[in-house]
Amino acid sequence: MNPNVQRSLILIKPDGVQRGHIGDIIGRFERAGLKLVAIKMVHPAVEDVDKHYALTEEWMLAVYEKAKAKHDAEGKPFPHVDHVSYGTAIKNGLMDFLVSAPIIAMVWEGEGVVSIVRKLVGATEPASAVPGTIRGDLSHDNYALANAQNRPLRNLIHASGTNDEAEQEITVWFTDVELQKYEHVNDRVQYDPSWFLPKA
Numbered sequence: 001m002n003p004n005v006q007r008s009l010i011l012i013k014p015d016g017v018q019r020g021h022i023g024d025i026i027g028r029f030e031r032a033g034l035k036l037v038a039i040k041m042v043h044p045a046v047e048d049v050d051k052h053y054a055l056t057e058e059w060m061l062a063v064y065e066k067a068k069a070k071h072d073a074e075g076k077p078f079p080h081v082d083h084v085s086y087g088t089a090i091k092n093g094l095m096d097f098l099v100s101a102p103i104i105a106m107v108w109e110g111e112g113v114v115s116i117v118r119k120l121v122g123a124t125e126p127a128s129a130v131p132g133t134i135r136g137d138l139s140h141d142n143y144a145l146a147n148a149q150n151r152p153l154r155n156l157i158h159a160s161g162t163n164d165e166a167e168q169e170i171t172v173w174f175t176d177v178e179l180q181k182y183e184h185v186n187d188r189v190q191y192d193p194s195w196f197l198p199k200a
């Protein structure tokens, strides 16, 4: 077993489920050699989303700065001045969106899984996400349209941003007994140093 194994919490949001991308998204993580340890379809409750997207100062600022940086880079004016009202509106939109329909919640394991999954998922704004990524391949939504329609970006998927975030988010969607402990062939093929070496 790999002692550095980490976990990431993934949600396929209502747009990903409705557009029939569940299999494709799961396949991309399988293809990367990651290990699925929990999965379920759930129709989120208000409390689930509230815990998952905690409306902290840090989160509101990050959401605001990311969208502003994109507008600045394109030389377009960013009409919002207050990160609190901007972040709060996005959180409220995420709440309405995620409680509206079933989603898929999953936990994946692997060496450096959080950053590997973020790489496969791509940038927050699908229009900027590079080809080959989930958001870049499967959506073309953008900040301007989402903001003009006063809704969150429809970017198909959530993936934990850090290891600490992953551990906290896993507790929102799964109990301990739902996290499977089992041997997967990748435990050997990817991490066992004695696997496939020539016999002495």
Ligand code: ADP
Residues within 6 Å of the ligand: 062, 063, 064, 066, 067, 090, 094, 123, 124, 143, 146, 147, 151, 152, 153, 154, 155, 157, 158, 159, 161
């Ligand atoms: P990510 O999902 O890439 O980690 P964030 O944590 O910054 O992105 O934001 C959470 C979710 O909120 C995003 O996936 C997206 O659906 C929505 N969102 C974030 N920023 C904006 C924005 N400026 N306008 C509309 N929706 C946004």
